[in-house]
Amino acid sequence: MTDDDTPPGRRRAPSGRVSMAQVAALAGVSGQTVSRVVNDSPRVDPATRSRVEHAMAELGYRPHPAARALRTGRSQTIGLVVTTLATVGNSRMLQATAEAAEERGYALTVVTAAGADGVSRAFHRLEDQGADGAIVLNEASALVPASDRPAGLRLVVVDAADGAGLRAVHSDHAGGAALATTRLLELGHTPVHHLAGPADSFAAAERERGWRETLVEAGIEPPPAVRGDWSADSGYAAAGAFAAASAVFCANDQMALGLLRALADAGRRVPEDVAVIGFDDVPDAANYRPPLTTIRQDFAALAQRAVEALAADIEGGAADGAVIGTTLVERESHAPR
Template sequence: MSQKRVSMAMVAAHAGVSGQTVSRVANGSPHVDPDTRARVERAMGELGYRPNRAARALRTGRSHTLGVVAQTLATVGNSRMLQAIADAASARGYALTVVTLGGGGDIADAFARLHEQGVDGAIVLNEATALAREAPPAGLQLVVVDSAPDDRFTVIGTDHAEGARIATAHLLAAGHRTVHHLAGPAGSFAADERERGWRVALGRRRAPEALRGDWTARAGYDAGRSLAVRDEVTAVFAANDQMALGLLRALAEAGRRVPEDVAVIGFDDIADAADYRPPLTTLRQDFDALGELAVRALVSRIEAAVPGGADGTVDPGTMPPAVLAPATLVRRSSA
């Protein structure tokens, strides 16, 4: 015998709200009091209510599905951002469709695939944002994570340059004559901004040549081996925590103590950073907040889209501005 499908009316009665309020929550409307939203979502969970997405799409003209475009999900930053976006989207009743570009992916093809799947809008992560600037999608609401400002889409991200400046200034204030930098890959907006912040902090000091890696611990180890044999190297700012991990290994193998001989600061504050040896001083990115900002901005663009605007036009008065979240210095034992 089939179980009776739970209706919106049943959810409304269980939560003590109107059917219209349940509909707003189910449709991901931002115009619901947070406490009321939580009560309705709790009632949905207790009753086992599942929205009929196909019926809702026919009724509203929206699929309540968001796209995510990333070069790769193998990096810690991208995987954490995806999790944060998924959590924020789910809280608003949105599903996700994820497209990865890989080594030679085409951003236009990715946007075309998302169009075919009927997404309401898309979030583009990190390394893929440069491609998005070259081929912005027509008629698809877009938010990019880590990019220069652009009138064609909303930008959210971390203030990488200021975080890097804080890290470098911290090392200089500790008495180091200069700070070496293990940079991220060329063409990465985040890597470029972190390198810029490092140079700003050095000011009139002659900046050492930056060594470039690909965000991996192996790249940090390879670069670290060349830094470890140079006695003048006493402080290193690594562009992310994984490269800092490889750097720590290279320094240990060369007999250089951290922080007594070489101070090290990373960037990201990944989950394992406190368990490095020694525990890593780093800049914390709040990935949960970034995911929430990205989804909130995209839903705002979707809500603000001019009805019938095939080119994706958004009312300028309601367009969310670019938002930068601070990176916070977390002091541990490596610097």
């Protein structure tokens, strides 16, 4: 750094906000050309665009948000609507969505809401703030059909079924559950038991469906699913229902963590006495005791596709939903029967 803290290679800009005219003068182009570059117009040849972008970087030019909104009719702000940030999946999606939005040039506003009325209020609040659209996460997605949606607010729902004119992006929950169940069957565990998530969760229902269909296709009658609430406490409390089980597929890693502790308290060894597979691959899964075999969701890809679909809709492009694949991560919590 120089004595005046100006980064090497960057000219010290005049005091105050740098103007388009200053960028144009440095780049040797017209102000209209700078405006076209700022608004990503295709009517600028690559060499000129590069020269203007270098001038913008050298002067530290930043487009004025209000002026850009007047020109384009867009605020470059999107909302994220969620019922809770307490779950691991939602908090990881928040981080991944914030990063994906930043890469695409959008600011992110987070709104928490409870119930369909709360989701309706969240939508109208975002509309009042001039948001261009919103991504709705997981539990909140199920409330969208019953909510009051502003006609001009574009939406993408995460972890919800397609329909009602909504674009949906979700992980392949059923396919991941099938991978876990198939692996346990291959190791000789019959039947495979299931610690399911909440009954009103799309992700939980899809994971239960994948588990159930895999057993049926193998000619095995699925045992009753035991339902938790995604928390480690509910996994611990459910352990008594698996007293005779040799294998349990858990709908998320947090419930698997509680189950592992309960099994250890009961003197049952994992994986020697009971094989356990989770879902999500949370950052701490490799440090569970034993390290947890699990299904990995690609939260970064999920958020990227959600932001891409919403941005395409806002910007007038093709906006399609997507199903993001899942993978089996094998560690030490499963073994042959």
